[in-house]
Amino acid sequence: MKGVITSREMRALELNSEYFGVSRLQLMENAGKSVAAEIASRFKPQKTRVTVVCGTGGNGGDGLVAARHLTCSGFRVDVILAGKSADIVDEAALKNWLALQALKDTVALNEIYDSALIEGFEADVVVDALLGIGLKGSLRPPIMQLVKHINRMRALRISIDVPTGIDSDSGKVLGDAVKADVTVTFHRIKTGLRKAGKYAGAVVVKDIGVPHEFERFAGPGDVLMVVKSRPREAHKGDFGRLLVVGGSEVFSGAPALVALAALRTGVDLAFVAAPSKTASAISSMSPDLITVKLEGEHVNPRNVAVLKRHLEKADAVVMGPGLGLHEETKEAVKEITGLAEEAATPMLLDADGLKAFADLKRKFGLTPVLTPHAGEYEILTGKKPSKELEKRAADVRKAARKLGAVILLKGRVDVISDGERVKFCFAGNPGMTVGGTGDTLSGVVGALLAQGVDPFEAAVAGAFVNGAAGDLVASEKGYHMVPTDLLEWIPQVMDDPMSHCKVRTSAL
Numbered sequence: 001m002k003g004v005i006t007s008r009e010m011r012a013l014e015l016n017s018e019y020f021g022v023s024r025l026q027l028m029e030n031a032g033k034s035v036a037a038e039i040a041s042r043f044k045p046q047k048t049r050v051t052v053v054c055g056t057g058g059n060g061g062d063g064l065v066a067a068r069h070l071t072c073s074g075f076r077v078d079v080i081l082a083g084k085s086a087d088i089v090d091e092a093a094l095k096n097w098l099a100l101q102a103l104k105d106t107v108a109l110n111e112i113y114d115s116a117l118i119e120g121f122e123a124d125v126v127v128d129a130l131l132g133i134g135l136k137g138s139l140r141p142p143i144m145q146l147v148k149h150i151n152r153m154r155a156l157r158i159s160i161d162v163p164t165g166i167d168s169d170s171g172k173v174l175g176d177a178v179k180a181d182v183t184v185t186f187h188r189i190k191t192g193l194r195k196a197g198k199y200a201g202a203v204v205v206k207d208i209g210v211p212h213e214f215e216r217f218a219g220p221g222d223v224l225m226v227v228k229s230r231p232r233e234a235h236k237g238d239f240g241r242l243l244v245v246g247g248s249e250v251f252s253g254a255p256a257l258v259a260l261a262a263l264r265t266g267v268d269l270a271f272v273a274a275p276s277k278t279a280s281a282i283s284s285m286s287p288d289l290i291t292v293k294l295e296g297e298h299v300n301p302r303n304v305a306v307l308k309r310h311l312e313k314a315d316a317v318v319m320g321p322g323l324g325l326h327e328e329t330k331e332a333v334k335e336i337t338g339l340a341e342e343a344a345t346p347m348l349l350d351a352d353g354l355k356a357f358a359d360l361k362r363k364f365g366l367t368p369v370l371t372p373h374a375g376e377y378e379i380l381t382g383k384k385p386s387k388e389l390e391k392r393a394a395d396v397r398k399a400a401r402k403l404g405a406v407i408l409l410k411g412r413v414d415v416i417s418d419g420e421r422v423k424f425c426f427a428g429n430p431g432m433t434v435g436g437t438g439d440t441l442s443g444v445v446g447a448l449l450a451q452g453v454d455p456f457e458a459a460v461a462g463a464f465v466n467g468a469a470g471d472l473v474a475s476e477k478g479y480h481m482v483p484t485d486l487l488e489w490i491p492q493v494m495d496d497p498m499s500h501c502k503v504r505t506s507a508l
Contacts, residue, residue, distance in 0.1 A: 032065020061093025063129025171195025261443025320353020427467025436483025
């Protein structure tokens with residue numbers, strides 16, 4: 001298999017696989033079975049004793065599965081659990097621990113919660129199933145003592161996924177680490193294994209049943225990749241300030257929806273800059289909204305000095321919803337995008353902002369997120385997107401590369417690309433054709449940009465959050481929805497993205 005994968009990407013992929021129907025229990029079964037098969041290819045069962053040293057998480061679960069398969073193949077197997085069985089935190093791992101209880105006559109099960117009890121275990125093969133890809137800090141007892149004991153054993157050392165003690169992304173040794181003769185890793189090689197050669201040994205990559213197509217599907221894992229934890233000592237502003245530039249005499253609701261969706265996504269402050277009358281109308285909609293009242297009936301170059309001051313304080317800007325296409329507004333868009341590029345402020349352009357920028361016919365100087373529907377995409381690129389999904393993806397990738405942007409092409413299936421990577425988002429439903437759901441999407445993505453999320457990852461996660469929120473609304477109200485309905489469900493998807501499983505549409 002080609003390519004490498006980071007630990008966060010792999011965790012996201014595993015969660016997305018579960019969302020699309022391949023459970024973690026299935027993945028664990030395939031992983032453990034592949035480790036057992038690797039051992040069976042090297043040793044004769046009747047002449048080989050295997051000790052499997054397991055942690056209490058998912059990596060330990062892989063080891064427990066391997067122990068079961070090795071026992072079934074005739075190997076003599078000892079299992080060492082680094083802790084008490086009551087400490088097993090992974091649901092799938094616990095199921096596999098319980099499965100071994102019925103085999104206690106053939107598998108020796110040992111719970112080691114005191115490092116003094118470690119000595120005395122010897123084998124021909126020792127399997128390191130302690131921590132896997134999740135380790136970021138230094139080893140602690142009894143893991144540290146087990147690692148030292150594994151390294152002292154006169155046995156072939158096989159690590160599952162990543163040798164315990166190695167940072168799976170950087171390859172750094174976190175105090176001490178298992179010196180594996182063989183590392184059996186899954187799906188793709190982990191980035192750190194290429195930098196930890198003397199600890200990883202021979203690296204064998206095994207397929208565990210994750211279709212490579214899943215790497216291109218947006219899902220709950222993409223949301224968990226971008227959600228920031230909130231420490232108790234957090235302060236206002238730690239989670240971003242978003243500036244929304246939009247609105248006109250006709251359209252006041254669009255920028256308000258952007259700001260409200262951003263607040264529901266978790267941004268700390270959302271400012272709406274709009275023509276004075278429009279800003280006053282927006283202020284009356286909700287006490288949660290902060291408005292910047294601009295001179296004139298539409299956004300114009302005279303507003304740029306005011307917007308520059310607010311742009312300097314913003315962590316990201318969303319421009320376009322309800323903006324209108326007055327010639328002065330187009331000139332203002334040109335100047336504002338230039339200021340954002342100079343300040344390297346993450347930016348999202350939608351609706352009229354896209355149309356205004358299309359007239360400039362130039363490549364972006366930073367990597368903004370563009371969120372067109374099919375008609376806006378044609379205005380932006382001069383080409384209709386193909387109706388066939390793979391061709392559409394190729395079109396979007398090419399356009400994103402040409403513009404130097406991330407494009408989120410909205411449709412029955414959203415297509416997201418940064419010119420290299422492509423993802424499809426299947427969340428959403430026909431009820432979301434109602435006006436305003438694109439504005440809530442801009443708010444979600446804008447909030448993530450304001451929190452420092454990579455533009456492509458923000459667009460992918462935002463597409464899923466917005467679509468999943470719409471599906472949850474549909475499960476409650478049918479297709480008789482309005483865009484403000486989505487606002488109530490965005491926090492649910494952010495906190496528990498797997499909650500969408502029960503109402504997942506059949507867009508696939």
